[in-house]
Amino acid sequence: EDQVTQSPEALRLQEGESSSLNCSYTVSGLRGLFWYRQDPGKGPEFLFTLYSAGEEKEKERLKATLTKKESFLHITAPKPEDSATYLCAAMNSGYSTLTFGKGTMLLVSP
Amino acid sequence: EPEVTQTPSHQVTQMGQEVILRCVPISNHLYFYWYRQILGQKVEFLVSFYNNEISEKSEIFDDQFSVERPDGSNFTLKIRSTKLEDSAMYFCASSPQTTNEKLFFGSGTQLSVL
Incomplete structure (x- = not known):
């Protein structure tokens, strides 16, 4: 059974204080590792897809990296508007469905 | 920017009742999905x-x-006889185009079953 585990569950940062979120995955042949941002009461908003170990993608203050067992979402000099829940999801090679982690709730204080 | 539209935003129903949740996917998309999230x-x-x-x-x-695409734009999810645990x-x-593209x-x- 595919599993995705995210840590920490919650993270509180000061504005400008960089950190990383972790996503550990166990899937039968990874087709893609996805990162989404979810604001309260909203649907997940796509951030990145990573396909193979060693791949990195960046968007503004966010950078996602992938190894054979984990993915990290690095947040550099975060701002209060980066506050959200960040979801990691894995897609295995046999199916087109996403297995989500529980998410990391990020709060950035000014 | 095109977006997926869902109606209603909130639905309250009694246990055992049928509900239909409606969605209008992005117009040139080919794959459609339903996911749910129970609180927490x-x-x-x-x-x-x-x-x-x-x-x-x-x-x-x-x-x-059950799911249905009754016309060229709508995609619906029907729950025939709702249970308390369907609240989500x-x-x-x-x-x-392809299934490993971004969703x-x-x-x-938000469905609440009473």
């Missing part, structure tokens, strides 16, 4: 739909659930 829990896959038929479904998607946020999603999610329908 993970987003869970329910069903995927391609070429007017179900392509995959999870164990959650039992005989009480239901998300519709669509993707353009675009709607804002969800």
Whole structure:
């Protein structure tokens, strides 16, 4: 059974204080590792897809990296508007469905 | 920017009643999905739909659930006889061409079963 585990569950940062979120995955042949941002009461908003170990993608203050067992979402000099829940999801090679982690709730204080 | 639209945003129903949740996917997308999120829990896959038929479904998607694309724009999820445990946020999603492309999610329908 595919599993995705995210840590920490919650993270509180000061504005400008960089950190990383972790996503550990166990899937039968990874087709893609996805990162989404979810604001309260909203649907997940796509951030990145990573396909193979060693791949990195960046968007503004966010950078996602992938190894054979984990993915990290690095947040550099975060701002209060980066506050959200960040979801990691894995897609295995046999199916087109996403297995989500529980998410990391990020709060950035000014 | 095109977006997935879901209606209603909130639905309250009595246990045993039928509900239909509606979605308008992005117009040129080919793959459609329903996911749900029970409060405090993970987003869970329910069903995927391609070429007017179900392509995959999870164990959650039992005989009480059905999906339909009644016309060229709408995609619906029907729950025939709702249970208390069906209370959740239901998300519709669509993707353009291949199944490992990014999914675009709607804002969800919060279903409360009393």
